[in-house]
Amino acid sequence: MKLQDLFTGHSGFTTKTGAELPDLDIKGLSSDARKVEPGFLFIAIKGSKADGHDFIVDAIGRGAVALVVQDGARVPDSFSGPVIISAEIRLLVDRLASRFWGDPSQKMFCVGVTGTNGKTSTTYLVETVLNAGHLPCGVIGTVNHHLGDKVWPSDMTTPDPIFLQKRLKEFQEDGAQAAALEVSSHALDQARADSVNFDVAVFTNLTRDHLDYHQDMESYFAAKQRLFLDLLHGTLKPKPRAIVNIGDEWGRKLRISDRAALWTYGASDADFRHQIIASEFTGTVFHVECPFGALDIDFPMPGDHNVQNAVAALAVGLAAGLDLEQAASALSKFHGVPGRLQAVPNMTGLHVFVDYAHSPDALENVLLTLRNIREGMGSPARIWVIFGCGGDRDRGKRPEMGRIAESLADQVVVTSDNPRTEDPNAIIADILGGLQQKTKAHSIVDRSAAIHFAIENAIPGDVILIAGKGHEDYQVVGTEKRPFRDAEVADTALRARGNS
Template sequence: MKLQHLFSTIPGIPEHALPEIEVSGIFNDARKVVPDGLFVAIRGVKVDGHTFIPDAISKGATVLVVEDPNQVPNNFKGFVLRVENTREALDLLAAHYHGDPAQEMFCVGVTGTNGKTSVTYMVEAILNHANMPTGVIGTVNHHLQEKVWPSEMTTPDPIYLQKRLREFKDDGAQAVAMEVSSHALDQHRVDSVPFNTVIFTNLTRDHLDYHETMEKYLEAKQRLFTDLLWMTDKHPCFAIVNIDDKYGRRLHVADPAVLWTYGADKSADLHFRIKSMDFTLTTFELKTPMGAIEIQLPMSGTHNVMNAVAAIGAGLSAGIPLEKCAEAISKFNGVPGRLQSVPNNKNLSIFVDYAHSPDALENVLTALTKVRESLNSSAKIWTIFGCGGDRDKGKRPLMAEMALKFSDAVVVTSDNPRTEEPQTIIEDILKGVDAQDKTRVTVMVDRKEAIQTAIHKAQEGDVILIAGKGHEDYQIIGTTKFPFSDVQVAEQALQGRT
């Protein structure tokens, strides 16, 4: 792409001032630069991309986009553009380089501490059911129907995001459902995505190692509903907000957007009431701006009903009839690692879930507790969990408190310890265990051993929740990823149970 055409998306640059340069690609990682590439120097949380400018030049970069031109070598013969914010510039350039693919699709963005993955998968199910082929970008993977790409983070950087959106469009996608993380919003990764519909699921303690305070965390989420909705040229655009959440009630929404609230609160625009629930099926009534209906969701848990209602709101915003949305939800086959059942003939109810925050753990355990009560069962609930290393340490004892509140037996183990000592993480978790609760807690550093032990000790009818890693098929120890799947380990333990 010609530099003049590429930079036409950046305001204030006179075209006559630009040299006749053909740009072969956009990069923010100096190691990946190719000859005639454009390198954008990003000031990261830990590393400043400006320090890698010489490496980018040695790889063949002929165009540099920087905030500090003083860090460009004096002998550089290419073109240098100084901007106030290279993150914003990278977002604009990446979208333009790939032809602004999101302009041609119905775009749904989902943000919140919990529920993002489930909601995007449910939105996908509804839109696909309405013959709108839908790509999904999120934590588990990126996929469009049978085609799957790996995911390195919840929301990729603009270069990979726009490349993926272009691939979706070229492969026939008419819509995309995206998880939008607070990091991505804070770092302007999705500013060039013109959203049709944005969803707020909830806000609870997480990522304070990055945001520092809950108010800053909220401010990052807020951008999706104000800044980005003001910038979108999709009309009408919709904001679907969880009114049961205290932060959802505080959320501001840009004037051009249609606001639909959802929740169990009777004032919600999309209001639900659960009629019955067991471990595999929930029946609920839903009232919406488009009418009322009874829906059967093949999942358990009030939080999953909330997710389904949010997704139905997105479907309605796309003009899909309520009955068709309900049909799609009734056939929904779940999300990997989200209250995923591990089938067995041992009369055990075993679930693997990604819950790695106190609120997420509470949601899942509340669901399992309510079902146990409705069945008048005396079965024990076992919870196996750990906490990730190099992440918010303050939530560790809170996770223990939540596990003990709803469980009969708790096994504390490793999650992804990363560069921290597993035992140190466990000691932080145990600060949330009172003296009278210690008899209900077992510590096993080895996660495989912890899962095996719980499955072997559980009695028939018991419920076992393996929390924290969900869909992940690895465990990060140090800086290395080792193959590890909670589901597979549980299946192996079941084979060894007599």
């Protein structure tokens, strides 16, 4: 693409020399100097951890023929190519990426899901529903990026705009007619998805998390609200729709663009209302009523929080043109999500689950789900929870999660969960600060040993929740990523118990 064509119609930039942009071929875009190839446009962004301006020389050495920067003085005088300067560089690069890759989101039914909890499950559920409606759907999110059997790894919930638009283009070329995206608060704050033309935006909930970045809940909420105020307002889709959980206090406060239609769920006065009929460890039967009718759904996931995600996906399907029975039938065939109340099969009589719950609300929801099922079955089984809190992250949630674990579990095992550069013992001490009876908790720094301890000491019928990491296949200690997967460790411990 020609450099002039790439920038045509955009504003918020100048050239360093004041000259017009030359007729220059651009072969690719990158904000990572390590990925620059000959003919690329390099974008230097000042981030919270790294400054792209520090890598301009490296990018030029790798073949960058043009630069977009925030600080023109940081460009070496020896560089003879065009230098574009922008104070709103994140917004600009987002638009450039969409233009470079041919605005792929305009050609697909695009769904953005945001919220503290439930983003991953909801996007997987949306995928299931839209696939059933003959709208092949790609997914971009925390676990991975995938379209059908084709899977790409993911290293963040919402990728940078260059990578995001490229992935959407790949989806489109591979036959996708829809895409479901997890849209994180970081991404919304950094304008990573502003040029995605969303048809539907879903708000699942808002609870304490990421306050190391956003500082307070109001700022966190403001970032989430951008999806509904700014992105739905700016979408090129003709009839955008917001689907909002008003069972959440922040959902009731959420403002949406006057361009967008609204459906609500999660409360008795919502457009989509549900009632649980029966719940077991293997799934839930629930009744749903909505403007399109009413029916019962046999849904193969336990817990009201999962049912709420299913209702949101049902609404997305109806917004996409499916009929109610078609969407409901798809939900009944759902295969689950890696690391989201994922059962670990075994012959020991234990009910072992791995879940990504790493915020206070998520931990509370999952533990309440397991308690309610246990009580509904009249079981005397104990509930165990194994969890920790991430290092170099919001310390304020640690005692809160300790309090929740103590109040809802019978046996608490506090351990490590990506301690990063913090002392794991200090993190555990912060968690224990929320317990009234610290002697109730077992403190085991080594996560593998903690899982083995619980499985070795549980009795048949007990429920064990291994929380915090879910699908993750690593443990971050210091700055090192070490291979680690909760489900595999649990399986090893269960096999050892079964053979003892």
